[in-house]
Amino acid sequence: MELRSNEPTGPIEARWDKHRFDMKLVNPANRRKYQVIVVGTGLAGGAAAAALGEQGYHVKAFCYQDSPRRAHSIAAQGGINAAKNYQNDGDSVFRLFYDTVKGGDFRARESNVYRLAQVSVNIIDQCVAQGVPFAREYSGLLANRSFGGAQVSRTFYARGQTGQQLLLGAYQALERQIDAGTVKMFPRTEMLDLIVVDGVARGIVTRDMVTGKVQAHVADVVLLATGGYGNVFFLSTNAKGCNVTASWRAHRRGAFFANPCYTQIHPTCIPVSGAFQSKLTLMSESLRNDGRVWVPKRQEDCGKDPAQIPESERDYYLERIYPSFGNLVPRDIASRRAKNMCDQGMGVGPVVDGARRGVYLDFRDAIQRLGHKAVSERYGNLFDMYERITGESPYTHPMRIYPASHYTMGGLWVDYNLMSTIPGLFVGGEANFSDHGANRLGASALMQGLADGYFVLPYTVGNYLAQVKPGAVAEDHPEVKRVVAEVEERVSRLLSIGGTRSPDSFHRELGQLIWDKCGMSRTAEGLTEALQKIPELREQFWSDLRVTGGGEELNQTLEKAGRVADFFELAELLCRDALTREESCGGHFREEFATEEGEAKRDDEHFQHVAAWQWSGDPSKPNLHQEALSFEYVKPSARSYK
Amino acid sequence: MSTINLTLHVWRQSGPNDPGGFKDYQAKGISTHASFLEMLDVVNEELAARGEEPIAFDHDCREGICGMCGMVVNGRPHGPQVETTTCQLHMRQFKDGDEVWIEPWRARSFPVIKDLVVDRSAFDRIIAAGGYISARTGSPRDANEIPIPKEASDLAFEAAACIGCGACVAACPNASAALFTAAKLAHLSLLPQGEPEQQDRVRKMVSQMDAEGFGHCTNHFECMAACPKGISVDYIAKMNRDFLKAMITARTDLPKREKQ
Numbered sequence: 001m002e003l004r005s006n007e008p009t010g011p012i013e014a015r016w017d018k019h020r021f022d023m024k025l026v027n028p029a030n031r032r033k034y035q036v037i038v039v040g041t042g043l044a045g046g047a048a049a050a051a052l053g054e055q056g057y058h059v060k061a062f063c064y065q066d067s068p069r070r071a072h073s074i075a076a077q078g079g080i081n082a083a084k085n086y087q088n089d090g091d092s093v094f095r096l097f098y099d100t101v102k103g104g105d106f107r108a109r110e111s112n113v114y115r116l117a118q119v120s121v122n123i124i125d126q127c128v129a130q131g132v133p134f135a136r137e138y139s140g141l142l143a144n145r146s147f148g149g150a151q152v153s154r155t156f157y158a159r160g161q162t163g164q165q166l167l168l169g170a171y172q173a174l175e176r177q178i179d180a181g182t183v184k185m186f187p188r189t190e191m192l193d194l195i196v197v198d199g200v201a202r203g204i205v206t207r208d209m210v211t212g213k214v215q216a217h218v219a220d221v222v223l224l225a226t227g228g229y230g231n232v233f234f235l236s237t238n239a240k241g242c243n244v245t246a247s248w249r250a251h252r253r254g255a256f257f258a259n260p261c262y263t264q265i266h267p268t269c270i271p272v273s274g275a276f277q278s279k280l281t282l283m284s285e286s287l288r289n290d291g292r293v294w295v296p297k298r299q300e301d302c303g304k305d306p307a308q309i310p311e312s313e314r315d316y317y318l319e320r321i322y323p324s325f326g327n328l329v330p331r332d333i334a335s336r337r338a339k340n341m342c343d344q345g346m347g348v349g350p351v352v353d354g355a356r357r358g359v360y361l362d363f364r365d366a367i368q369r370l371g372h373k374a375v376s377e378r379y380g381n382l383f384d385m386y387e388r389i390t391g392e393s394p395y396t397h398p399m400r401i402y403p404a405s406h407y408t409m410g411g412l413w414v415d416y417n418l419m420s421t422i423p424g425l426f427v428g429g430e431a432n433f434s435d436h437g438a439n440r441l442g443a444s445a446l447m448q449g450l451a452d453g454y455f456v457l458p459y460t461v462g463n464y465l466a467q468v469k470p471g472a473v474a475e476d477h478p479e480v481k482r483v484v485a486e487v488e489e490r491v492s493r494l495l496s497i498g499g500t501r502s503p504d505s506f507h508r509e510l511g512q513l514i515w516d517k518c519g520m521s522r523t524a525e526g527l528t529e530a531l532q533k534i535p536e537l538r539e540q541f542w543s544d545l546r547v548t549g550g551g552e553e554l555n556q557t558l559e560k561a562g563r564v565a566d567f568f569e570l571a572e573l574l575c576r577d578a579l580t581r582e583e584s585c586g587g588h589f590r591e592e593f594a595t596e597e598g599e600a601k602r603d604d605e606h607f608q609h610v611a612a613w614q615w616s617g618d619p620s621k622p623n624l625h626q627e628a629l630s631f632e633y634v635k636p637s638a639r640s641y642k
Numbered sequence: 643m644s645t646i647n648l649t650l651h652v653w654r655q656s657g658p659n660d661p662g663g664f665k666d667y668q669a670k671g672i673s674t675h676a677s678f679l680e681m682l683d684v685v686n687e688e689l690a691a692r693g694e695e696p697i698a699f700d701h702d703c704r705e706g707i708c709g710m711c712g713m714v715v716n717g718r719p720h721g722p723q724v725e726t727t728t729c730q731l732h733m734r735q736f737k738d739g740d741e742v743w744i745e746p747w748r749a750r751s752f753p754v755i756k757d758l759v760v761d762r763s764a765f766d767r768i769i770a771a772g773g774y775i776s777a778r779t780g781s782p783r784d785a786n787e788i789p790i791p792k793e794a795s796d797l798a799f800e801a802a803a804c805i806g807c808g809a810c811v812a813a814c815p816n817a818s819a820a821l822f823t824a825a826k827l828a829h830l831s832l833l834p835q836g837e838p839e840q841q842d843r844v845r846k847m848v849s850q851m852d853a854e855g856f857g858h859c860t861n862h863f864e865c866m867a868a869c870p871k872g873i874s875v876d877y878i879a880k881m882n883r884d885f886l887k888a889m890i891t892a893r894t895d896l897p898k899r900e901k902q
Contacts, residue, residue, distance in 0.1 A: 033774060047779075050779065051779040051780075052777055054778055058653065065649075065702060065708070065710060065764065066700060066761070066763070067708070067762065067763070067766050067806065068766075069766070069769075070702055070703075070708040070709060070710050070806075072702070072708070073704060074703065074707055074708050074710065075703045075705055075707050085785075086786060090652075096716060122780065124785045125782040125784055126777065126780070126782055127785075127787045128782070128785040128788065128835070129777035129781075129782035129783075129835055130774070130775050130777050130784075130835075131775045131798070131829065131833050131835050131836055133796075133799040133802050133829070133831050133833070134795075134796045136790060136791075136792045136795045137792065138792050140789030140790050140791050140792065140795075141786050141789055142785060142786055143902055158799060158802075159799065161803065163707075164707055164803075164805075165799075165802060168802065171769070172769060172773055172774035172775075173777075173779070174768045175766060175770040175773065175774060176770070176774045176776060178766075178769040179771065185766075187763065187766075210755055229827065235718055238699060239702040239703040239704070239707075239708060240703075240704060241702050273673070273675040274673045274674075274675055274676065276672075276673060276679070276680045276681075276683065276684055277680070278679065278680050278683055278704060279704045279705075281704075281705050282705075321805045325789065330825060354676070359764075385705075385706070385730075386721075386732050388726060388732065389677075389730070389732065390675070391675070391734050394731065424713070446857050454778075454779050454780070455780070457777065459666055496656050500688055500691075502684070502689065502690045502691070506686070546690065546693070548689075548690055548693060548694065548695045548696065549695045551658075553657065553756070554698055555760060556696065557690065557695075557696060605697065614685045637792055
């Protein structure tokens with residue numbers, strides 16, 4: 001199958017306008033005849049459901065949380081980029097486009113990224129109109145900050161809770177449509193399969209998480225905005241419930257999965273403190289503006305009180321290796337260097353599983369230079385959060401940090417219209433693979449989620465609907481019944497294994513394996529080993545799992561079991577993609593493909609493409625398809641931060 | 643690493659129609675670095691290993707922002723630490739040998755679904771009644787065309803920080819949702835964009851709050867003490883003033899929109 005991106009042609013700055021004009025429209029009076037399904041109510045899903053409801057379509061929206069307001073977009077701290085150039089510091093749509101393509105290590109589609117940069121400005125207008133309380137200057141105008149090493153101040157923010165405020169804006173817009181009757185909301189409802197009839201997406205099968213009822217919902221179009229798969233590592237900064245099931249079920253029904261090996265590991269998270277650890281907490285990247293990263297020079301100092309280690313015995317390794325960027329090197333580099341230090345036995349903090357995994361992020365010098373008060377104004381809430389979790393105050397003890405899984409750039413393959421390889425199945429937000437290439441820049445996830453939800457999907461979905469007849473498939477269609485029966489069968493199979501181990505114990509073991517072999521740094525040897533172990537562990541899962549309770553009630557163990565089962569299959573694809581991509585780029589680092597100084601080495605000649613995997617029926621033998629990438633506007637170059 | 647042993651008295655209720663009751667569990671060898679929910683994870687893994695059903699509780703982000711978690715710990719919503727959600731409460735707040743009573747939010751408008759899980763959909767319906775600014779997607783003008791004084795914007799943010807967890811209702815002797823409703827009203831009415839719908843909004847949200855069966859505010863201020871985001875009861879006073887004003891100046895000559 002040939003992957004067609006369906007990009008418009010012509011000058012890049014005119015492509016989206018041209019495409020919007022070329023797209024077909026649905027007559028307002030006809031819109032209510034169409035049924036739209038939106039799965040996931042984060043920034044992308046919530047915004048899309050609200051916007052499509054406003055346009056007059058019949059929308060059904062689904063989320064696994066008890067309210068659409070709780071989707072994990074809510075936890076984003078830092079901010080949202082937009083090319084407003086309010087600071088008059090040389091920003092422009094083209095610069096944001098350029099930075100995003102380059103930051104993604106030349107593995108994203110130029111047309112998509114340009115559109116993202118273009119609509120970024122509309123997002124801010126929309127959010128302000130909704131009442132999102134962005135930070136402001138005393139003039140009453142919007143404030144900006146520089147984020148993630150960008151040379152312009154284009155990040156809009158609402159203290160450390162930007163994601164929360166943006167999500168509440170989308171949630172309130174969604175509730176307005178629920179009140180108006182255009183959107184019907186299904187909270188505590190999990191999508192367990194996709195209904196495909198004659199090659200076209202026609203609905204979903206869900207399980208009501210309170211009553212256990214398995215049910216089909218048919219529609220004329222299905223949108224997935226179900227987030228990323230970072231929880232494959234078990235420990236990540238994602239919410240506990242985040243999972244890959246909706247995407248994976250769609251993949252098994254024919255949607256290609258693109259670039260799963262592009263995972264982002266965030267350098268500044270609170271380290272693991274024991275075997276009970278259930279998730280990892282991100283500390284905002286902004287801390288690296290004033291904190292200095294170091295480890296002891298001598299291994300015997302690693303267990304000491306850091307205050308007892310003199311200046312001459314400290315290795316400020318980022319400042320040493322990268323004199324010009326220092327502590328502000330990009331996320332992937334900061335993460336990998338922290339891992340290297342700990343691998344060499346220079347890690348600090350408590351010994352967990354036989355090793356100290358942490359490095360110091362020290363504010364001593366910042367406090368001396370700026371004073372306690374100034375540091376507290378900048379980072380007070382983060383310091384309090386750190387102290388609540390660790391019991392140590394960053395004012396008197398250096399923070400301990402370690403990288404953790406944070407975001408996944410890979411996802412379901414989509415064309416320029418955000419439609420997957422299954423006609424009628426659209427994918428938005430983190431769930432698709434589209435805009436960030438091999439690495440996402442800080443403050444760009446919120447931008448992409450809202451761009452897809454408010455400004456892309458409402459147009460492209462309409463264009464699709466204009467070309468199909470409403471209500472083509474009824475709920476009693478044999479294929480619908482067949483998928484419902486398959487889901488019911490799977491649920492009862494999970495309940496009836498009768499083994500000894502909990503879903504969490506399998507998830508932890510899988511996560512540790514993937515983290516070790518397919519985390520910050522990968523090798524052919526390690527990946528081959530993982531590819532051998534995953535099917536073995538998966539087999540154990542299906543023979544030794546124990547799910548307590550029944551299927552017709554709230555059963556959190558059952559929910560976890562289904563999600564872990566899908567993570568097992570995704571994990572294998574993740575490792576296979578990482579093994580196949582014999583280069584280092586962005587968040588994907590292969591030790592064999594590095595420069596002499598240990599930096600990532602891309603291979604544009606052989607790997608300047610999207611790897612899109614097709615389900616074959618056997619999780620160990622997926623079919624690989626490629627979409628070649630071309631760069632007309634931003635010439636590929638090597639990243640250098642020395 | 644220091645560990646502690648605790649005796650837990652946990653509310654178990656198999657469903658809405660089960661009267662429910664406390665059951666005792668031993669939480670042994672709990673690291674003081676674990677969070678309260680991680681402590682429950684450990685207990686649940688042990689229950690599962692014995693083939694017993696784990697304790698059901700709501701949680702998601704585990705970093706204090708999604709508002710999904712929440713249980714009454716030793717009589718206090720979210721437990722003993724101020725401005726801290728249950729997921730951010732850590733076991734170093736407890737001593738070896740402590741007895742810990744764990745209950746769901748208790749309010750008629752938050753019916754128990756199972757164990758510690760309650761139905762808070764009433765909050766969504768209060769927002770749906772008017773907790774928004776009607777801004778059609780794509781129509782707004784440039785964001786900087788509406789300058790907003792920093793003080794007003796900051797104050798609106800303080801109110802908008804509500805995570806919708808429901809601790810205010812659980813803490814209130816009347817199970818009032820006044821703090822939740824007032825916070826959203828204040829967020830929107832302190833901003834110029836929210837002004838045009840302000841009167842209509844306060845009437846609709848307050849009447850939905852009443853229709854959901856929440857009690858009235860009688861100024862106990864327990865809500866503010868329990869709020870993990872420290873939202874001020876001043877917003878309730880503002881809601882009451884705005885509601886009164888809206889009732890007096892309401893345009894009764896206009897036909898009233900009926901709600902389902």
